[in-house]
Amino acid sequence: MSYNSIFVIGPTAVGKTAIGVQLASRLNGEIISADSRQVYKGLDIGSGKDLADYDLPTGHIPYHLIDVCTLQKEYNLFDFQEGFYDAFEDIQKRGKLPLCVGGTGMYVDSIVSNYNMIPTPENPEMYAELSAKSYDELKEILIREKEKLHNTTEFGDKERIIKAIMINRFNTSEECKKIRESLVRPKVEPVIFGTTLERSLVREKIARRLRERLDHGLIEEVEGLHANGAEWERLESLGLEYRFVSQYLQGKIESKEKLFELLNLAIGQFAKRQETWFRFMEKKGVKINWLPREEDVNARVEAALAILNSLGFRKKSKS
Missing domain, CATH: 3.40.50.300 (P-loop containing nucleotide triphosphate hydrolases)
Known part of the structure; x- marks a missing residue:
């Protein structure tokens, strides 16, 4: 090598x-x-x-x-x-x-x-939907949707959990897959x-x-x-x-x-x-x-x- x-x-x-x-x-x-x-x-x-x-x-x-x-x-x-x-x-x-x-x-x-x-694009609609949920609801969503958490600081506050959910959803999308391939x-x-x-x-x-x-x-x-x-x-x-x-x-x-x-x-x-x-x-x-x-x-x-x-x-x- x-x-x-x-x-x-x-x-x-x-x-x-x-x-x-x-x-x-x-x-x-x-x-x-x-x-x-x-x-x-x-x-x-x-x-x-x-x-x-x-x-x-x-x-x-x-x-x-x-x-x-x-x-x-x-x-x-x-x-x-x-x-x-x-x-x-x-x-x-x-x-x-x-x-x-x-x-x-x-x-x-x-x-x-x-x-x-790759950078996560802005998604105002998803952000608004998640912002309406409680801290505990957001935590449950993140645990359910993300197989392995990067670190426990993602539970730091409501804003951090929202970001983590949005990033995870984008990272597992077809759009993200195509960008990664290029x-x-x-x-x-x-x-x-x-x-x-x-x-x-x-x-x-x-x-x-x-x-x-x-x-x-x-x-x-x-x-x-x-x-x-x-x-x-x-x-x-x-x-x-x-x-x-x-x-x-x-x-x-x-x-x-x-x-x-x-x-x-x-x-x-x-x-x-x-x-x-x-x-x-x-x-x-x-x-x-x-x-x-x-x-x-x-x-x-x-x-x-x-x-x-x-x-x-x-x-x-x-x-």
Whole structure:
């Protein structure tokens, strides 16, 4: 196979960005982020948007799909696919190597498994019909009509459920089928690296990182987002740090220590779900090259380079 890209995937807090950036530096590449929250401007501390990681002694590593929209827009899977393919083609045209790095399993799988997603056209009549129904009625419709929900955030509020129903109905229509058959997209042939650590170490890293974020501005970041117009409901829909800190600021969580306890547990559960998603990809036939469970980033980078060498992967020439 002629590989034309690299993916670095894994659960939260295991060093994916550091690995991806070093590989990009060694292979003349650029990073395409696959993180569902780093796309938003202002979601910095809570999303782990450590932009300093992209600045190495050897120079700055360019990145894509970070800070591309505001919270006023709800960035979705279709937006990610469009952004990914645009960045992928742009990086290739400049003679560089695309490296996709992130832990949002559905984003990664949408490219690797070639989801044929297309924009849902407006349908005022259907929207009006659905808007007249209650929240519980809409939830029943969505569960009945959609075989597998993408994620439970589709139950976030009435508007979100309506959108999910409309998208699902269009995606299963004949019109959508014809459009999908006519789609032309760049061929992505990646070497996929998975990286994780022993579960106890992942939990330890999650806890340590969370303490640091709470002590260095996470609460103030969420407070500022709300002060600048983001509704609590919107912030809670972003999940994890933004959901729990929003609840704390509204008095729904009684103390900072309780906030840490609840959020630390939720992030640990999230990391398990991420690993479950990657195992699901493997069961579908996606080849993931798992790197050694070593905490040292350099050791994992060298292991990745050895695998690439064994596959005959060619480094992009410096322009």
